[in-house]
Amino acid sequence: MDRDGTSHINEEKAHILVVTYPIQGHINPLLQFSKRLASKGPKVTLIIPSTTIRFPANASTSLISVAYIPDGHEEGEILSVDEELKQFRAVVSRTLGDFIQEQVESKFPPTVLVYDAVMVWALDIAREQGLHGAPFFTQSCVVNAIYHLVHHGLVKIPVLGPFSLIPSAPLLEVSELPSLVTNTELYPVLMSMVIGQFSNLKGAKWILVNTFFELEEQVAFYDFS
Template structure:
């Protein structure tokens, strides 16, 4: 009997590639071959970031397809161009890739598509291949997508996804509150991206009946209400914990588009336990220069050590000049958050960061900007109560005194936020331990995949 072979297709963005590559790592450890499909641009970023080796893991084959932007690389930075290529250009390229694999004798057991790529499920149907979707975001984000038609029927959004009224809603008791003008398809002020992402979500809903498995990188106990509303969504997270890909510096950086600065780990080892403020806003540079200055000044006022990740935009917090501060472009975040020195996480609240903070018992200070970050912030501040948001001024910015005030509150010695975050850590760790819900769901999926082998 041959080995099962799965094709994994992420949405071509850092926050999607990382968990889906972690998922591929888990499958590889179970003896399942994986072909991981990136765009050429992202594929090259990953290979270049692995300075020590181009080898990623036994059982994972990294391949690439064109996203249609190679001939005009400057277009890649134009808002809306990536989401347009994902919607209109990538489906044909992925279909051609699968056709070549089949022609070459590869028997594909299943296509695992990013939940935002409904068209990939359609491609799998065309070739008669089994299908699973993997949601790299919270189950609440998935439920919101499934609720689009009801939102239109209730007059809350127009048929193009634009909010008709500014209103705060709750899809089910126990779920986070959501503001209609901050739904996940809202991409700051970029209307073209909003339209494209909304169209992708509509496509996803059309392929629901064609999908065999709905996997979500979340924890049942963290989102009981969302999973209760749609029981066919199965939690399997945090997938980064489940696959235990923590054996060396190559494996922990696998999937990163940027080279990680590992010197910051040595710096953290010299700090007092629980004393460091970790600042990181993910792979999209959405924070203004003025906001950087206000945040940096507020951090300086706290007189606490700071590790600041500038991200690919490289906005330098120039007012952070003291020897208490370490500034890096990109960090090995999983290791940073697990080192013991981190006392709080100032974050944009991307779901990967949210889970990684939760699994390490770290309290949050939240500065969300777009997409699902507002849902995640509502979970942290209102549902789990493991963090705080910042009050913003009339321009939408967080001022320096507000920064100092909230950091002093969240890092108080009596530590109510830390206590709740520690309880959260225990819940998360149990989910991937033997007999945990995520463990059991992953086990069922792996057994199902292997049963497809003739």
């Protein structure tokens, strides 16, 4: 504290950016992660790429800041899943970069970008701005492991029969597997996006997974290389 009573604690507070893919199953875990992270002391800004969706008025986000950036989607616009994914990447790559640049030049410049793992290209944007990058996998370790094996060519797709993930686990029936590995023609761009989550992990500073560890300990520690 200065002699005039002004404190510099807030000015020195770490600032962490968190960006989520804008669908509920991704927003919820990253929102909860952001609030838990903020409870430890740093300033946390949750970034939601969305032109039309906003948090309801009663949503509890008091611990964090929430920022919205354009995603290029116009209300009432009808696109196929693959068209929407392509447009999302093209627009958000730019708007996220612009937002991070604004924050870097602000009073509280960020040092880390935690990004939804399906937005794999966000790591390049973070590093271009001098930030560390950390992917956050919203799906369970089992699903991550399946996609990881597909990415490295260790499992042939489409999977047409019972699937053994690790020796000590029971066989998984086709109905229990992610639909993208059993029907590869369903959404080819989405398939490429989820498998691509593992393409640049070596460039990440940390890797974060949304899981209940005691339920997935064997998978979490299994060597899939």
